[in-house]
Amino acid sequence: MSGTTLVRRVVVLCASALVLPALAAVSSAPAQADDLLYVPWSSSLPGWSDTYTPGSDDDCAAGRSSCLGKTLKELAKIHDLNGQSCSHNAIFSLAYLRMTQYYGYTRDLPDYYQDVPFANHQDAVFARYYTDAFWNWRNGNRSAVPRAWLYAFDAAKNKQVTGNGDLLLGMSAHINRDLPFVIAAVGTVAPDGSSRKPDYDKVEQWLYSATEPMLAEAAARYDSTLDDADDPFGLTYAALFQMVSLWRENAWRNAEALLAAPDAAARRLVADKIESDANAVAQGLLATQGYSLLNTTTARDTWCSAHKGDAAPVAYEYGAVTPWGY
Template identity: 60%
Template sequence: MNTKRRIRCARTLVGALVGGVAAASAAVVTAAPAQADVLPYVPWSAYLAGWTDEYVPSSDNDCVAGRPSCLKATLKEQSRIADETAASCSHNAVFARAYVRMTQLYGHTRDIDGYYEDEPYFNHVDAVFARYYTDAYYAWKDGDRDEVPQVWLTAFDAAEDKRVSGTGDLLLGMNAHINRDLPYVMAAVGLVAPDGSSRKGDYDAVEEWLYEATAPLIAEFAQRFDPAMDDTQDPFGLGNWTLFQMVSGWRENAWRNAEALISAPTPAARALVEAQIEATANAAAQTILASQSYLPLVQSSAARDAHCAAHVDEDPTVPYAFGQATAYGYAY
């Protein structure tokens, strides 16, 4: 990593949101809620033939090889969920749209020469990471609860039951995807390059832009979904800097857990690591529920839901680093 990049990384290491996101580039594709499926849709399952979570650059499967076409499919799949949930003002729309925004921001940095040491590898990471979320969401939506990790059940159910604040919905999704999914993803895709060097540089490079994305993200969500999200600029009872220090710690712990999964000498030893990963994520979810749930008979999501109904179709007024965002669709 060159000196300039080290300085940039050190300055913004506090940022971390979803730690590994898919890609987007310049042209803007938009769709109103009723038109979310107008564009030809490439089903995620079309990429499953020959799918493996392991990174294989020579694979015929575009996702396994980390080719650009898979990145577009990844973003399209995320946007389908984000558009559908936003159109109905589902509380699941908060994390779904956050994932799309982080995807678009990844695309923005991906176009910066030298930002990532191995772009195809990280394209593959993004596809695998996204599939953990989309698989969990569609299994939950279809009622296949046995196929959904408990921490995702907690997040999706809390959203469906309108149990927590917008900040709570965001944090529950982040917790499930980082504390639970990310260790398995990184262990599967591999932590070491063929020459023996660590992949940690690209993993950490994501954090260089995530903190700076916080302000437009919270502004958009307060505008469209839950006005309380920016009441104090202090989600989860913490300042943004402190909050993202916490999430950055989640990502660092996810990497260490991936190392533990890989180095486990026996299936029994790996099972112990997996049990710890699940327990940590579930405990964090309960902490978020305790702090972010509406108080029964005192609070409800009524004001939030009315606000969403009136404003969800509005394009965000605060631009992101990739440019002006649209309420529906995505930039690629």
């Protein structure tokens, strides 16, 4: 696939993200009986709250620097599980782990964020929406998993979509579905009345540089076709970044709509629209990123089996990474 072709697909997905009709059903396959049950980390932490509470005994609720280590440990646990088994969920879990490591790098840069403790808290809350969804899905507690995540996790389990499809399904569920609720929960305004949007937008200053090494590593370890659309003009990375930027801006606006709702009924209408829009994006991805009868996952799975523990081929700005752990 050429870079131009991918750009065209991305533009179509972005333009139709909010109007796509239902095209696919969620699989109802339960988690395997021999899967070990795992309690989501936020359920076992005393004092855990989506509300930023600087004086809390819980490091993540208070936004202490040590919270990042707990977040990375949980993300690495999921990635190691997926990667070592060559689950098709491995690509998104790797992407999330590396992006969170990138956040840790930027939060230690002088004056990068206006409020680092708040950013630490928001980072943990955002991660918790993904990790709770994953463990509930894996444990068979499907009623506790948002539908957008069911599309992503089920598609990976059933090997329905390409590596790009798995990555985009996870990104869409987390940004289009989760992020508005996270922003609304942690708050958009600081105690002094200033907007938290500048720190939110700071993330996009490093997302582009983080994308290339992440895609290169995912391709080297899990699916060699993942970065086939790259070309000398960098259209692949630019297209992916622009789509993420669009989704993140829409998430902020949806969070504002949640907070501006005058009552519970009005808030429910906003929440329902967030859910339905995220589901529509997922349905579109399932329709456009699926494998054909002539394009099976055999090569991808064989590649992963041989290369899942390989080193990252492109250096990350924040330093060396290990295949497993963090």
